[in-house]
Amino acid sequence: MTRFIFITGGVVSSLGKGLSSAALGALLQARGFKVRLRKLDPYLNVDPGTMSPYQHGEVYVTDDGAETDLDLGHYERFTGISSRRSDSVTTGRIYSDVLAKERRGDYLGATIQVIPHVTDAIKDWIKADVTDEDFVLCEIGGTVGDIESLPFLEAIRQFANEVGRERAMFVHLTLVPWIPAAGELKTKPTQHSVKELQSVGIQPDILLCRCDREIPADSRRKIAQFCNLRPSAVIQALDVDTIYAVPLAYHAEGYDREVCRHFGIEAREPELGRWQQVVDRIRSPEGEVTIAVVGKYTSLLDAYKSLAESLRHGGIANNVKVNLNWIHSEVFERDDAVQHLENVHGILVPGGFGERGSEGKIASARFARERKIPYFGICFGMQMAVIEAARHLAGISKAGSTEFGPCEEPVVGLMTEWVRGNTLEKRAAGGDLGGTMRLGAYDCNLAAGSQVAEIYGTPAISERHRHRYEVNINYKDRLEKVGLRFSGMSPDGVLPEIVEIPDHPWFIGVQFHPELKSRLFEPHPLFSSFIAAAVTQSRLV
Template sequence: MAKYIFFTGGVASSIGKGVAAAALGAVLEARGLTTTIIKLDPYINVDPGTMNPAQHGEVFVTHDGAETDLDLGHYERFLNRRMSRRNNCTAGQIYERVIRRERSGEFLGETVQVIPHITNEIIAFVEQHDEGHDVVIVEVGGTVGDIESQPFLEAIRQMRLRRGPGATLFAHMTLVPQVASAGELKTKPTQHSVRDLREIGIQPDLLLCRAADEVPASHRRKIALFANLSEERVFGIPDVDMIYRLPLDFAARGIDAAVCAQLGIETAAPDLSAWRRFRDDAGRRAAEVVVGFVGKYPNPNQSYRSLVEALDHAGIHTGRKVVIEHIDTEETADIAARVAACDAILVPGAFGARGVAGKLEAIRAAREQGKPFLGICLGMQLAIVEYAVNQLKLAGANSVEFDAATPHPVIRLEQEQEDGGALGGTMRLGASKCRLAPRSKLHEIYGQDVIAERHRHRYEFNNEFKEGFAASDMKMSAWSDDERYCEAIELSGHPWFIATQFHPEYESNPHSSHPLFKSFIKAAAED
């Protein structure tokens, strides 16, 4: 049976609990252990697919088509392994399953309660990973004290009772803030967080204390006293300039050694040579390339996390430092000038009409200025719309998402979506094969005839316009395996102009940068 590490958080959200869990998993893998990570999300939504990414962050899509929390992207990139729908669970999913079972009479007249029915369902979800793994890391979303988190915290408390301290470990991450006016770190929030955790029956086995700088030994001793821990089990986790330094940092601090000691695991020292090579390659970057990130969400680091990471991976593997310049698509006056100031332009996926006019302006500017251009999902659809209007002279051409009465619907709703109905989980999701056109730029980049990439969309190119585009410089360079869907386009006579309906960013990782992004950054460096 697997051994379990339960990651909880306190004081504040967004302090890097998911990244820390992934980094620890990477170090344990470097010790030769087979590791996986689960994210338990307390929100009532069944999945994040209908949530605003500006509020919740990016929706990550797994290979098998689950819409999940962005932390699963970190898990994949650190462990260099695909996650699946089995690696993410929400309170909405848990309650939905229990209610479905109650409606079918499975509980035989029992009063259905949070304890034991909801907690048992959570435990059953977690324990399905027992086989095939030495260690399972379970990240509980949110912070201690959240009402939504209580059933999940109760479930992991019960798992400690069932399995014992030798098979389970509680790792608690808190924020140690610095009060600028006082010029000192404050440990009181961490003390309160640990107290709240202990009140519900969970004694942390080690503490990870996030701070802007190193947490002094005197502060760690004080925290250890209040947390009922030895000082050796309290670790300071200062900010780093790149998250992929964390496996090396964790090993240097002995976090993995403390985990193995608690769980009674004996292994060789971790082989972190791949992470050292990546760190060294990142440190050797000299020249910068500026990528204009054309979107309506002002914080790409959260709303488009996988894209930001994929660009950074490509920069490291091509020796360039990628600087992202956000171009606000709701301010259209100077977009052409802002495009001209960048080395390359990227238009990512999105939903809704807000900001579309600005994106179309940016695409036109990139096309006319000869700027390297990469469009993804909506970025491809808008590249088709822009070309149809300005080059094919199809007046009023548009996507039916933005104009249902357009005379030239070059982008239409997928046939499977035409009946309408629920929005959540109904898009084209997950990986599917597509065939690359011979002698196309895309075929040259991938070096393959058939690829498999992940999707998340409900609109597509309208094949009724296929012949009109075939006679132009805009070529359909990839089609779905069944030839129903156009999967990618490219522009002849342009230095580098490619757009894909799929999301290649989900397949990029630090050790093996995605070929499409590497080619894009190389083209940007040559511009």
């Protein structure tokens, strides 16, 4: 029997509903349960694929090619369970589906309304593709009180009534702020947030109270009394020094025990030894390295959330602290690269779109190649490394990318067709932008004897993609003659997936996004190897 837990948020945004959901999923897993995590977002975009990173942060891509919210990355990193297209939905997707049905006549002439048609569609999505999971955790995006969230709140209210409260529960995440002028924590914002939730017919079963210090017992009793809860259901969610300590902190506060109590479940105590080991490694590393991340969205680090966590996973694997030096790529268009990169132990150039900052990324790749500093180019970072090699090793001075406009030497060009399994997929240059990139997991064959084949320990891999442009295979022979090895190719041999420089300590560019498959307890091999190379570099500096 599958049970459903709905996680809502109040008072302010960015309290950490995604982390709270992921941590609870990990705790239930540690108790032996099978879990699934989902995100329901209230914005009208069909998905976040066309949204600016400054608007929404990272776009997380699943194996089956869905562009989703970055919280799904937290779910995967904490639980190790790969998300699917059915685990993410937006208001835009719901309305698109409802209107498509209306156009087909599926509603038999009925007047289409939010209730019941939209709420029914949301409920269908909540229970779709559920098999033998013990728990399905559904995070509701936005903040209670937002007009956009109302259809979702109404839908989960109905859903709980339909499946019975023995199969559903509501968790509400709020803020208990410290007011310095008054010298005390204030419970009123939480009270008002719960009142707002109750006004739409939802009584929370557990309150998670975010705070930066201990909530006194009398304050917790006051919250419980005014919010119609028993005191044990008021869980303080204190700030911690690493997100991977959150499951341990929640368990210490009794969060997972309260969930089991609500459902009347007698479950074993969670096995959290490996979580404690990871936290101990983070808090007491044997050394440290500095990695320069040369990107174009560095003013909003959520744009690189999975990347940052994957680098930390690589640090955990090597028992070192990874210090990240975020550098906007445009600075290299006015400053010498040596001013910013001379003392780093590794350089990573991540994905991105558009010409702005591209020359700075090319300069970073050249600096790493010439100075023998470990270099990791991801997606756009690989393309810029190939353009750099074409210009400065192969003598193709006008090498460029058609993403920036017409060019004489299109070393990187628009991809209009490719093979996915047994299917040929095609895209038009002037077509829609949403959902039209090469998205999701694709296979790649590794060259025997290559560095990446040694790192992966297998001749074939599958990695997640999100891009519209590819390195032009027509330049492969000219580039390989000057030392750039194409060590990973699509199975049909048409699309370059990985390049490396064999006589460099560690210089690898990949067309895919390995950060999307790194897990806390299974660090991605490329990130583990990159940080190991950075550790070696740190001993040479």
